[in-house]
Amino acid sequence: MKTFVLAALASLFTAGTAAAQNEYAEIARLRDLNETVRGIRSMNDGEHYTVLESGDIVRYRYAEAGRGVSLLPQPKPGMEITDYAFSPDERQLLIASGRTPIYRHSYTTRYYLSDGSALSPVLTGAEAPRDATFSPDGRMIAYSDRNDLYLWEIAAGKTRRITTDGVWNEVINGTTDWVYEEEFGFTRAYAFSPDSRRLAYLRFDESAVPLMEMMRYDGKLYNRAFSFKYPKAGERNATVQLWVADLTTGEKTRIDTGPESDQYIPRIGFTPDGRLWFYRLNRRQNTFEMIVCEPHGAQRTAYEERAQQYVERVDGSTITFVDRDRFLVRQESHTGYMHLYLYSLRSGLLSQVTRGDWEVTRVVGTDGKRVWYLSTETSPLRRNLYSVRLDGRDKRRLTPGEGYYDIAPSRGMKYYISTFSNASTPNRVEIADGSGRAVRTLCESRELRDELAASRRPVREFFTFTTERGDTLHAWIVRPRDFDPAKRYPVLLTQYSGPGSQQVRDRWSLDWEDALVDKGYVVACTDGRGTGFRGEKFKKQTYGRLGALETEDQLSFARHLASQPWVDPDRIGIYGWSYGGFMALSCALKGHGLFRVAIAVAPVTSWRYYDSIYTEIYSNLPQYNAAGYDDNSPLNFARMLDDGRTRLLLIHGTADDNVHFQNTAEMARALNRAGKRYDMMIYPDQNHSMQPDDTHNVRQKMIDYTLQHL
Incomplete structure (x- = not known):
């Protein structure tokens, strides 16, 4: 009898687990239907572009539809094209095939050279080649191998060691x-x-x-x-x-x-x-x-x-050269909003190109007379493309949609390829000319749109709310199908909250939390103080005390939702990953039982454990701001966990080179010493993104945990 009962229970558990495994799989399937165009490169004439298609590189004209021209007439069977680049005269292609990751961006690969008639391996003497590129004259390829720099002379087929x-x-x-x-x-x-x-x-x-x-x-x-x-x-x-x-x-x-x-x-x-x-x-x-x-x-x-406090993180787009003398700078220090300024190498500042209580988020391109840029002018939640003369005059909005645009420009800004979406609309990829006139549509995620309409999948609703301290914050909410305001629903807060970040934006997306919406949960998100695209003052007020104001804002949001008649105030949860994990953990410890469930994935638990560049830009060095590092460290608040009320789940990969497993290990130590109960899920040999093996598993685990405990 005992054996029979155990077998029956095991059978039920297996069946339930199999059914549960389909929940994130369905979300992933829908996400895969959101169409995009991969590997876009503009050619030198500004009239043609290339893309990656089924292991091939294909050339098209911007101006007219037509069958593309394959640039790899003899593709290598099973070749996985990781990246590619044209030689300056566009007669050759350098192709990276395969990817052996080192860290988040870096990887070693195999390189091939194609002249359109043959595909030949190059850099064959290198043990771990990476970061290869053509010289401007097209005669050499520079690359790195095992911490040294090399040159491959193409015509001679010889390698020259530089370091x-x-x-x-x-x-x-x-x-x-x-x-x-x-x-x-x-x-x-x-x-x-x-x-x-x-x-x-x-x-x-x-x-x-x-x-x-x-x-x-x-x-x-x-x-x-x-x-x-x-x-x-x-x-x-x-x-x-x-x-x-x-x-x-x-x-x-x-x-x-x-x-x-x-x-x-x-x-x-x-x-x-x-x-x-x-x-x-x-x-x-x-x-x-x-x-x-x-x-x-x-x-x-x-x-x-x-x-x-700090200069916003500089990168390759901070300065854009216009010609031999002039360059554009994107900066916020002059006005408190990120704008464009035109400078001369000889004469210094020439003009302020853009102005207003909104932010330029990206310089797309310039033709020497005008600059094309993305900005938040219509809303901090949206991105639209504009062009303006370099003296700041004759500004034009080029994109008509209300939502979020990504732009891939042609050389000289003759054309651009836009990818548009908003909360209710998956990707639509179109070509327009430099003045914004629509040329043609490349894809519009029709199958996904039809499925979303047929299933009546809920859509994010955007709103603002005011905290007890008087701060107005942007937020979104997703309600279940057939939402009934007379009923009470469990709510999961999802957030990231890091400096300059943004989670509340009018862009189509779907993730594991949406599986909870299908199960009758409400999911909501707010961007608290310190997040981006609302000006320098709003963003930098968290400087020197990471976690203090952001935690206050998430607690305020939870209390705001708990006060709604359609929310079950006893069933509110919070989730976050990385900085968001730090925040979910902080809210669980400081929430005094406000949260029934808290899920912290790869959380920072002390900023003393994180890297120099990221941490010090927002908090100075710990030698000069010890309180800023310690006063809001979750390690110092383990005793405050109301483990009779809040179920806490810590999740971490042991091969996380970014937020080290040390963070979770020390959090576990602090909770153990405080005699607190909590749950933990460890992913052996997985990195910060739970790769290479467990990206799906961790999300299904979070679905299961939330359904069980919230």
Whole structure:
């Protein structure tokens, strides 16, 4: 009898689990129906573009529909095209095939060269090639291999080694270290001069950076440690130098980047007329300069920006060259909103190009007379494309839709490909000319639209609410089908809340939380103080005390929803990942039982454990702001968890190189010492995104947990 009962229970559990596994699978299936166009590249004439299609690279005309032309007439069977680039004369294609990840952006790959008639492997002598690109004259390919920089001479089929001192965890040439890759968002740390005679590159000496050891299990008999250099807040960064190699003589010259060694050089390049430039950013990240090196050796500051707290994170689009003398800068320090300014290398500031209580989010392109840009002018929740003359006159809105646009421009801005969506409309991809006139539609997710309409899938509703402190916050809510305001519903809050981020935006999306809506739950989200696209003042008020104001705002949002007659105030939950995990955990500990469920995935539990660049820009160094690091650390509030009321689930991957498993391990230690009960889900050998194996599993786990406990 006992055996029979156990078998029956096991059978029921298996059947229930199988049914549950379909919930996220259905969400993933619908997401896959949201159409897009992959691998868009404009060709030099501005009249043609290429895309990735079924393992091929296909060329089309912008102006008219027609059958595309395959550029790989002899594709390699089973080839996975990870990336591709044209040679400057467009007679050859450099193709990256396959991807062996290193960190979030970096990977090694296999490279092939195609001239349209044959596809040949190149860089074959390299052990782990990465970050390859053509020289401007098309005769060479630069690449990195095992921390050194190399050149492949195409005609001769020979390799030339540029640097020789690269050593794992000690010296890196031509690519970035972990923290530059993660926080400055680039890995290719070299640049050719326009005449292909010089190669500038960054050299990272990370020998003094503290070593992080991340345990790997990999199903083997003995586990092993993966060691890499990771500078945590207040600790030693790599010393970064700028070098230039003369490719004719072989001589290498170190460029003076100033007396301060503890600084950042987050971008390098050459002006259109061949002058070397580099960004310089102090460690506090509140002084930013673009330095231009003159041919005779002198240097001058072509642009400088200072801020009391910090200069917004600089990247490759912070400065855009218009021609040999003029460049555009996107910055917020002058007016408190992110706008465009036109500068001259010779004369300094020429004009303010855009102005208003809204923000330019991206420079799309320029033809030397006008600039095309995306902005929040219609709403902080939306993005539209505009063009304006470089003197700030004759502004035109080019995109008609009310929602969110992404833009892929052609050379010279003759055309652009727009991807549009809003809360109720999946992707529609269209071509327009530079004046905004529609040319044709490439795809519009018709199958997905029909399914969404047939199933009456609920749509996000946007609103604002005012906290007890008088702050007005943007929010959205999704209600179940057949919502009845006379009933009471459980609610899950989903959020991220990090500085400058945005979760409340008018863009189509679907994720695991929507499976809860199908089960009769309400899902809601708000962007609290410190989030982005509402001006510098709103964003920077969380400076120096991460987690304090953001937690107040999420608690206010929960109380606001709890006061609604259609909400069950005893069944409110909160979820977040990464910074959002830090917030979900903070709310669970400080909520005094307000939340029935809290799910924290890969949470930061002390900002002392996180990297230097990200943490210090928002909190200064811990040596100068210890309270800002400790006063809101969840580790110090473990005793406040009302575990009789709040079910807490901690989730983490053991191979998370970003937010280290250390964060969750120390949180578990603090909760254990406080005698608190909690749940934990560990994903062996998975990174910050729960890859390579468990992206679906973790989401289904969160669905199951919420359904069971909320």
